[in-house]
Structures are given as structure tokens and as C-alpha cells.
Amino acid sequence: MDPSPINHPAAVRHGTVGRPIAGCEVRIADDGEVLARGAMVFPGYHANEAATAEALDPDGWLHTGDLGELDADGHLRITGRKKELIITSAGKNITPTEVEFAVQRSRYVSRAVLIGDRRPYAVALITLDAEEITAWAAREALDLGLTPTTHPAVQALVEAAVTEANTTVSRPSRIRAFHVLPQDFTPEAGTLTPSLKLRRGVVAERYAREIAGLYGE
CATH class of the missing domain: 3.30.300.30 (ANL, C-terminal domain)
Known part of the structure; x- marks a missing residue:
């Protein structure tokens, strides 16, 4: 899972992994997968274009493989794994x-x-x-x-x-x-x-x- 969301001391919400840190975007795909984009996301696998294309889409979104939900305040809750x-x-x-x-x-x-x-x-x-x-x-x-x-x-x-x-x-x-x-x-x-x-x-x-x-x- 992408580690960029975090529960900040002044904004803890139990049952969630927190809100995205500055410079990171998080959204939920149509199938429920958690996507992340930002400078902290890795640029790809070394000498493995196929694996990179599977993990990163053309718009730079990392497909984490996690399923999740964003609440009204932007806190991310992980609900499972896409492969399951x-x-x-x-x-x-x-x-x-x-x-x-x-x-x-x-x-x-x-x-x-x-x-x-x-x-x-x-x-x-x-x-x-x-x-x-x-x-x-x-x-x-x-x-x-x-x-x-x-x-x-x-x-x-x-x-x-x-x-x-x-x-x-x-x-x-x-x-x-x-x-x-x-x-x-x-x-x-x-x-x-x-x-x-x-x-x-x-x-x-x-x-x-x-x-x-x-x-x-």
C-alpha cells in the first residue's frame, strides 16, 4: 500500500489510515482501488516496462492494489485487496x-x-x-x-x-x-x-x- 496517507496528531480518525500528506493526491477508482499520485510515488521498475505499466497508468497514478474509501473529510479507509x-x-x-x-x-x-x-x-x-x-x-x-x-x-x-x-x-x-x-x-x-x-x-x-x-x- 502507498504510505502517503497518515493520521496527523490533530486529525486522528480511528478506522482510517489518515489523510494524504502535502503533495500527494489520493483517489478511488471506479472499481474501488486506491490510486495515489505525487512526487513521492516511485517512477517505475528498473528495466521492466511491463511491470511499470501495470503499476503506473499514463497519468501517473499508482495502482496500489488496495481497495478503499474516502470519507467526506478525506480520510482513507482500507477495505481489502483488489486481488481478493x-x-x-x-x-x-x-x-x-x-x-x-x-x-x-x-x-x-x-x-x-x-x-x-x-x-x-x-x-x-x-x-x-x-x-x-x-x-x-x-x-x-x-x-x-x-x-x-x-x-x-x-x-x-x-x-x-x-x-x-x-x-x-x-x-x-x-x-x-x-x-x-x-x-x-x-x-x-x-x-x-x-x-x-x-x-x-x-x-x-x-x-x-x-x-x-x-x-x-
């Missing part, structure tokens, strides 16, 4: 991280992964925070058995988290169905990178049957 953008079969653009992070606000949820590219609506694969679920079950004197993810009380916890998250996003981004996976994502399993970033393609391929079930296939 989901486009439904109806042509609706969805930024998956927005609703995923909303679901993950629940103490009982570890990860939420939105699915919906070239699909009619959004669904989600969800993993549990094992420690929180175990502690909650003990407080409630519940025996979750060998498959806690299918227990009705656990399903109700996740459904509540999804319902709450859906109130914070636009209609196309709302999760219509979800599946709770029996294990969390890990680097060892190949579903996370060593730096704990989600490998979306791996997750979608590995859990293709579960995803198909969410769409009634």
Missing part, C-alpha cells in the same frame, strides 16, 4: 475481508472465509476458537461430544455471529449459509502462509464438497 475481490454471478463486487472480520469479532470464531466468486450469493466457511469454545462449554455444563462443530448450541453461537456481521455490510456481502469446519486453518495444513495469511485458493479447493453443499449442489 469477489464478483458474484450477478456482477456484484464483494470485498470479503469486510464481512469476514465482522464475523471474527465473535470470541468463538477463529476464521471466516467468504465464498461467492461467480456464484449467486455469498456463503462462508468458519472455524472455531477451540479454547474459547471449550471454556464456554464448561461454563454452560455442555457435553459437546466428539464433533463439537455440529452441536446445536455451537451452531447457534456461530449463527449469532454471522447474523450480527450481516447487519454491518451491504446486501450482496451478506452470508446466506455457512459451514463450520472441524479444524482450524494452519500453515502446516497449507491453508495459511508461514506469516498466517489465508491461502484462499487452497481453502476453496480443499473444501469444495462443503462449498457445493452450501449451494445445494
Whole structure:
């Protein structure tokens, strides 16, 4: 991401990365990508015209790859990455991280992964925070058995988290169905990178049957 926006001491707005510094222009492209232009933007890649043309357009705008919004006062809020953008079969653009992070606000949820590219609506694969679920079950004197993810009380916890998250996003981004996976994502399993970033393609391929079930296939 271009580092030129910054929250100044006298103009801090939580949830944003701040306003552009002097000499830097920031705007949002039609597809939601954050563009930046100014003297601090790099002139291009050394001896790589193709890569330069991909990053910088003819008007000098740097295509950061981030998705974002500018509020009425010019503060920039980053909403996701363009390469992770989901486009439904109806042509609706969805930024998956927005609703995923909303679901993950629940103490009982570890990860939420939105699915919906070239699909009619959004669904989600969800993993549990094992420690929180175990502690909650003990407080409630519940025996979750060998498959806690299918227990009705656990399903109700996740459904509540999804319902709450859906109130914070636009209609196309709302999760219509979800599946709770029996294990969390890990680097060892190949579903996370060593730096704990989600490998979306791996997750979608590995859990293709579960995803198909969410769409009634």
C-alpha cells in the first residue's frame, strides 16, 4: 500500500489510515482501488516496462492494489485487496475481508472465509476458537461430544455471529449459509502462509464438497 496517507496528531480518525500528506493526491477508482499520485510515488521498475505499466497508468497514478474509501473529510479507509475481490454471478463486487472480520469479532470464531466468486450469493466457511469454545462449554455444563462443530448450541453461537456481521455490510456481502469446519486453518495444513495469511485458493479447493453443499449442489 502507498504510505502517503497518515493520521496527523490533530486529525486522528480511528478506522482510517489518515489523510494524504502535502503533495500527494489520493483517489478511488471506479472499481474501488486506491490510486495515489505525487512526487513521492516511485517512477517505475528498473528495466521492466511491463511491470511499470501495470503499476503506473499514463497519468501517473499508482495502482496500489488496495481497495478503499474516502470519507467526506478525506480520510482513507482500507477495505481489502483488489486481488481478493469477489464478483458474484450477478456482477456484484464483494470485498470479503469486510464481512469476514465482522464475523471474527465473535470470541468463538477463529476464521471466516467468504465464498461467492461467480456464484449467486455469498456463503462462508468458519472455524472455531477451540479454547474459547471449550471454556464456554464448561461454563454452560455442555457435553459437546466428539464433533463439537455440529452441536446445536455451537451452531447457534456461530449463527449469532454471522447474523450480527450481516447487519454491518451491504446486501450482496451478506452470508446466506455457512459451514463450520472441524479444524482450524494452519500453515502446516497449507491453508495459511508461514506469516498466517489465508491461502484462499487452497481453502476453496480443499473444501469444495462443503462449498457445493452450501449451494445445494
